[in-house]
Amino acid sequence: MQNHRPSNFLILSMQYSDESGGGIGISIQELSAGLSRSGDHVVVLSCTLGKPAKLVDGNRIVYLVPPSSPGNGSTSVTQGILAFNRDLVDYARKTVFAECAVPDLIQCSNWLTFPAAREFGRIFGVPVVCRVHFLSEPCERWWGQIPDPEIVEQEAIAFRDADRLVTVSNSIRSIVQRAHGIPDDKINVVYNGINIEAFCGSTVPPEQLSKLKAAIAPAGEKIVLFAGRLNPQKGVLAILASIPEVLEEHPNVRYVFVGEPDSQDFARKIRETRDENPALKAKTVFLGKVPRRKLAALYKVADVALVPSVYEPFGYASIEAMAAGVPVIVSSAGGLAEIVDHEKTGLCVAVYPEADGTHRVDVADLALATKRMLSDEEFARHMALAAGEKVRKMFDSESLVRGLRATYQLAISEFQPRCA
Secondary structure (H helix, E strand, O other), rough: OOOOOOEEEEEEEEEOOOOOOOOHHHHHHHHHHHHHOOOOOOEEEEOOOOOOOEEEEEOOEEEEEEOOOOOOOOOOHHHHHHHHHHHHHHHHHHHHHHOOOOOOEEEEEEOOOOHHHHHHHHHOOOOOEEOOOOOOHHHHHHHOOOOOOHHHHHHHHHHHHHHHHOOOOHHHHHHHHHHHOOOOHEEEOOOOOOHHHHHHHHOOOHHHHHHHHHHHOOOOOEEEEOOOEEEEEEEEHHHHHHHHHHHHHHHEEEEEEOOOOOOOOHHHHHHHHHHHHHHHHHHHHEEEOHHHHHHHHHHHHEEEEOOOOOOOOOOOHHHHHHOOOOOOEEEOOOOOHOOOOOOOEEEOOEEEEEEOEEEEEEHHHHHHHHHOOOOOOHHHHHHHHHHHHHHHHHHHHHHHHHHHHHHHHHHHHHOOOOOO
């Protein structure tokens, strides 16, 4: 229910999606829809690899803008993204400015759309809020990836020049502050949120759920589900390493992976790991990327959900599983430890630093936690019920909207235009 003066918000993002994976895209969709429902006017400018489009939904207008020159390997990833920011500015000058009201505030996500947000902030004389979902340095080092120096430089510029920062967890807030010297009064924490009904609602008939389960697992087998990008960050190799130990005690288990590898090297690593152990090949199913509606159905037929990331600033997959009523096992890294209370709303497994600076998910701990969830159905059911209550209280889309809108109003009230 609207109980405030409506505002005009301009949100910039590299992703806008409510049908397939991508935490930032899901967050932008949920946020813009929630702000619109509350009576605010929202304009979203986002990237698309298809044709340009304008989507109107009540108080929300979404402009999908294709890059003017698709990446061809001649420039770096960073330079390609900076070029797209120039495309956003050009597109807005030609199309958006004539159709939409002057914004009261501009939000960007990470550094990816900050250059365009900064330009719009200067044009309109309004504050820019940078919402931080991720940080390259030092986080990428923890799973063996060397941060791109160009990206690290752009992150520093965005965090320095934005009028206010909002992080998706206390964990990533503390890392941003340590890495970039951000003062306490410039940074807030607002957790992500989801449309709870999309995952807890029973929109799929029971007979269709039965068919879905039969298609991925023989009768009598329990399903352990992973959903997310298949890359070193997400703890996929730790899951594969834990499976043989779990199968010794629970042979009637099928591991289902939803998502796609984000590199050919990692896809090859998964294939090689499975080929080395026939049990892995026989007991794992890789479904690729699926729409969120099908993902919600998969959660309904799963017995356990795994989110054992090496580090996770927040962890959408964990709250999706919790909303769907699936017992969750997560790592204790980053925002996941703020979402899941160990032995109250799920189980947390340890992550340890290695001598080379990388971090490692404790495979034995992960196997033990999985066996416990599979063995003790009453415990698993209790965890799932408590987790569902926590999601409804803390991580629904309305909580996201309330938290960010309060931050927006703070940024507007304290904003002082800078001299050119």
